[in-house]
Amino acid sequence: QVQLVESGGGLVQPGGSLRLSCAASGFTFSTYAMSWVRQAPGKGLEWISDIDSGGSTYYVESVKGRFTISRDNAKNTVYLKMNSLKPEDTAVYLCAKSKGEHTIMPVRISDEYDHWGQGTQVTVSS
Numbered sequence: 001q002v003q004l005v006e007s008g009g010g011l012v013q014p015g016g017s018l019r020l021s022c023a024a025s026g027f028t029f030s031t032y033a034m035s036w037v038r039q040a041p042g043k044g045l046e047w048i049s050d051i052d053s054g055g056s057t058y059y060v061e062s063v064k065g066r067f068t069i070s071r072d073n074a075k076n077t078v079y080l081k082m083n084s085l086k087p088e089d090t091a092v093y094l095c096a097k098s099k100g101e102h103t104i105m106p107v108r109i110s111d112e113y114d115h116w117g118q119g120t121q122v123t124v125s126s
Helices: none
Strands: 003-007 010-012 018-025 034-039 045-051 057-059 067-072 077-082 091-098 113-116 120-124
Touching (some): 018 091, 034 077, 045 067, 045 077, 045 091, 057 067
Parallel strands (some): 010 120
Antiparallel strands (some): 034 045, 034 091, 045 057, 067 077, 091 113, 091 120
C-alpha cells in the first residue's frame, strides 16, 4: 500500500532554514508528480510546491526564491528545502502524491491527490 512519511520539521527562528523529507513507498515513485501542501493554524490547506515526474518545479508566489523542492528517485524521497523562514510559514507540512506524472495547474487540492502523509510541524518563532 502507498505510504508517505514526512520528517524534518521543528522549531526554527525567523530567517532560519529547515529541510523536510517525504519518504514514499508502495508505488512507482519516479512516475508521479509530488507536492507539498501546508495547513496553518486555523486555516485551510495551501498548495506550496510541486515537482513533476520529469523534474519540473512549481511554487506558490509566497515561497518563490526561499523554498526549493527536489526529488531523489533512487531513494523514493521528495524534499523541501526552506530558507529565510518567516513566522507566517508556521504550519503542518504535508506531502501529497499526485494522480499522474504532472499536477494540473492551478492546483485543485480536492481533486489532484490520492495519497497524503501524516504531516510534519514547522514552527517559526523567536
